[in-house]
Amino acid sequence: MFSLNYISCFVLKTTKTILNIYTTKSRLHLSPHSCAVALYKMSKLKLYITRPDVPEKAIALLKEKFEVAMWTGSGPVPREDLLRGVRGCDALYCFLTDRIDQEVLDCAGESLRVVGTMSVGHDHVDVPVLKQRGVLLGITPDVLTDAVADLTLALLLATSRRLFEANRQITEGKWTAWAPFWMCGPGLKASTAGIVGFGRIGQEVARRLRPFKVAALLYSGRSDKPEAGELGATRVPLGDLLERSDFVIVTCALTPDTREMFNDALFSKMKRSAVFINVSRGGVVDQAALLRALQGGVILAAGLDVTTPEPLPPSHPLCSLPNCVLLPHIGSATHQARTDMAVLTARNILAAVEGRPLPAPAF
Incomplete structure (x- = not known):
């Protein structure tokens, strides 16, 4: 329903419009049709x-x-x-x-x-x-869920399989002879993927992970999700998810409770081989802590579609790390x-x- 203030403002604006048109009509000898057109235009929201x-x-x-x-x-x-x-x-x-x-x-x-x-x-x-x-x-x-879920998988693969880093080997003239473990990274097959925030986007990410033959899908949240059974996902405490997951994927909303939740303490719970993916909001990550985790080998790599601030200046230390893939919020x-x-x-x-x-x- 419309508020009383809203209705009062609309009536006042319309009354003033009618008086202005009437005065103008008398002075300029406008036709009734012209007045009606003017009233229509002036009374639109x-x-x-x-x-x-x-x-x-x-x-x-x-x-x-x-x-x-x-x-x-x-x-x-x-x-x-x-x-x-x-x-x-x-x-x-x-x-x-x-x-x-x-x-x-x-x-x-x-x-x-x-x-x-x-x-x-x-x-x-x-x-x-x-x-x-x-x-x-x-x-x-809803209308962006599929697009963001697609991008999440693309970012995960680009990070884990080192696609940007491999591309630079070509463009910087560093591609020489083949070697057995050159440009290798972790694969999804038989891995454990943990999704932090199992709403619409998190569920679609899980749906897209299944064809990659992951061994386990974990999620954390405040309550069980009925869709989890169909997706083969298991709800676990956040600490367990971080300790067990090879891929940690963040799709939760930014709230006072989740602001900078990914800090030194949480990164230290992850595997040293873990790949961290964030497509939610930059604010859920303590970026200084992430930088320390990447530089110190606390985790293997990170892929971020969201940062703090946005745009992220090219001088930011994250931009120079080979194990950090950055995208400009294009989910x-x-x-x-x-x-x-x-x-x-x-x-x-x-x-x-x-x-x-x-x-x-x-x-």
């Missing part, structure tokens, strides 16, 4: 989009209901432009690169009804402030997944202003 590269399919949906304004520069919208653009908006379409906090909501004012973020994670949004103000939040689960980067995410974000926003349940609410 206002939406601000923080990037210009949203698929047209999503934009077309939104233009049916909204007067759409967007940041047209390259890269994430600068803070001052975000604060200026959101003023008086009924809806905000944002991304994980945008910090949506009390300052943004203050600038938006009482008219703001919904924030739609084109992401599953929403640690960039101040959820308590949204809840306090009755502003809804839409996210994009969902397929044309299909990103288009589906954009459309779902649009549908979340439309549902909110039409008084319908959001297809994918964050809370």
Whole structure:
């Protein structure tokens, strides 16, 4: 249901619009038809989009209901432009690169009804402030699950089989004679894979691991998952998972409980031959501890699609390690997944202003 403040703001805006048009009509002798067109345009809801590269399919949906304004520069919208653009908006379409906090909501004012973020994670949004103000939040689960699971396997194989390192042997002129154990790494067959966080993505990763003939699939979490039986996965305490796994794959959400959970203590529990993969959020890893683990041989290698910060500067020590594969947060980067995410974000926003349940609410 719409809040009283939202309805009051809409009525006030519409009344002012009608009075402005009536005054203008009298002064300029506009036709009734012209006034009606002006009223229609001026009474449409206002939406601000923080990037210009949203698929047209999503934009077309939104233009049916909204007067759409967007940041047209390259890269994430600068803070001052975000604060200026959101003023008086009924809806905000944002991304994980945008910090949506009390300052943004203050600038938006009482008219703001919904924030739609084109992401599953929403640690960039101040959820308590949204809840306090009755502003809804839409996210994009499910539609990116397969893309992220595919990328997880690709990253795992690139890390364990040393693909980037092997490629550099060619490009740097270091490929000479064949040797029995040159560029070797651990294989998946007969291994134990442990998944930390067994939600949608974690389960799809497990599904993709089975054809590689792993010996055991372990997962950790707060509760048993009914899907685990079908996937042949066993729930174990996190400590047991770390001690037993040849591959540790992180797909959990970033929460206060998981922030920097992978620290010196947890890395020390892993096998020295373990490969660590993170596709969740950079914040779940104490990066200084990971650097020490990789440099000191505490674990064998790491593959990261997410880091802190993002973008990670090329001068960061992780970038120079041969046993660390880094990707620029491209887990969902397929044309299909990103288009589906954009459309779902649009549908979340439309549902909110039409008084319908959001297809994918964050809370």
